[in-house]
Amino acid sequence: MIQQDVTISRFYKRKMPILWWTKRRSHIRFIVRELTSLPVAYFAVVLLFLIRALSQGPEAYAAYLATMRLPAMILLHLIAFAGLIFHSITWFNLAPKAMVIKVGKNRVPDTMIILANYLGWIVVSVVIAWFFIS
Amino acid sequence: MKFRTEPFWWSLFGAGGAISALFLPILLLIFGLAIPLGWIEAPTYARLTAWVAPILVRLLLFAIIALSLFHWAHRFRFTLYEGLQLHHLNKTVAVLCYGTAIVLTLFAGYTLWNF
Numbered sequence: 001m002i003q004q005d006v007t008i009s010r011f012y013k014r015k016m017p018i019l020w021w022t023k024r025r026s027h028i029r030f031i032v033r034e035l036t037s038l039p040v041a042y043f044a045v046v047l048l049f050l051i052r053a054l055s056q057g058p059e060a061y062a063a064y065l066a067t068m069r070l071p072a073m074i075l076l077h078l079i080a081f082a083g084l085i086f087h088s089i090t091w092f093n094l095a096p097k098a099m100v101i102k103v104g105k106n107r108v109p110d111t112m113i114i115l116a117n118y119l120g121w122i123v124v125s126v127v128i129a130w131f132f133i134s
Numbered sequence: 135m136k137f138r139t140e141p142f143w144w145s146l147f148g149a150g151g152a153i154s155a156l157f158l159p160i161l162l163l164i165f166g167l168a169i170p171l172g173w174i175e176a177p178t179y180a181r182l183t184a185w186v187a188p189i190l191v192r193l194l195l196f197a198i199i200a201l202s203l204f205h206w207a208h209r210f211r212f213t214l215y216e217g218l219q220l221h222h223l224n225k226t227v228a229v230l231c232y233g234t235a236i237v238l239t240l241f242a243g244y245t246l247w248n249f
Binding site: 016017018020021031034035037038039040041043044045046047048050051052054055057058061062065068069073074077078080081084085087088091092095098117120121124125128129131132133 | 148150151152154155156157158159160161162163164165166167168169170171174176177179182183185186195198199202203205206207209210212213217218219238241242245246248249
């Protein structure tokens with residue numbers, strides 16, 4: 001009986017419509033969360049081009065700053081920023097599911113792990129911002 | 135057999151998810167919004183270059199960029215796979231996603247090494 005189940009699940013593939021994820025709110029939330037990988041990759045590349053501009057000289061850096069001032073770029077970055085914030089929040093909230101930390105024999109509660117993540121996020125952000133404000 | 139490299143890609147996805155969640159929002163807020171909109175002044179070329187130059191900062195930047203890219207590659211691969219039901223293109227999608235991340239990581243390594 002069990003053997004048969006395994007065989008069936010291995011060969012049975014449900015046909016799903018391409019837009020299956022628009023049917024439910026929770027599905028849309030899921031797909032938006034998955035799509036936050038796009039602003040993550042996008043901004044990693046923007047950062048890479050900043051470093052490249054710096055290595056090329058002051059003119060390249062000035063040109064980079066000018067590009068960033070284009071209205072289309074500002075709009076893109078507003079959307080990307082919302083995506084990155086959603087990524088951070090969903091990532092930190094799921095962190096206890098991915099890591100189980102034990103102190104002695106007791107499991108560290110989920111809320112502690114989540115709080116530690118948010119604390120780390122705040123510290124990193126404040127330290128970086130400090131460089132640019134002072 | 136089919137997914138024997140999966141734990142490797144997943145660990146890069148996990149590390150990338152964490153490092154991008156910590157570092158990218160503030161960096162985008164500074165370089166993508168605050169400086170272009172004039173909320174804060176752009177650091178001078180000399181100042182910013184001096185910040186980036188130390189080897190530890192360059193290593194950190196490399197980790198942020200490379201791991202973020204592999205985070206994207208793994209997640210986006212499954213977004214296409216599940217979201218668009220591209221089960222028949224599994225291999226092509228995987229090669230394209232991880233391939234893009236590898237090429238850009240090499241570029242980042244080259245740029246930061248020669249900084």
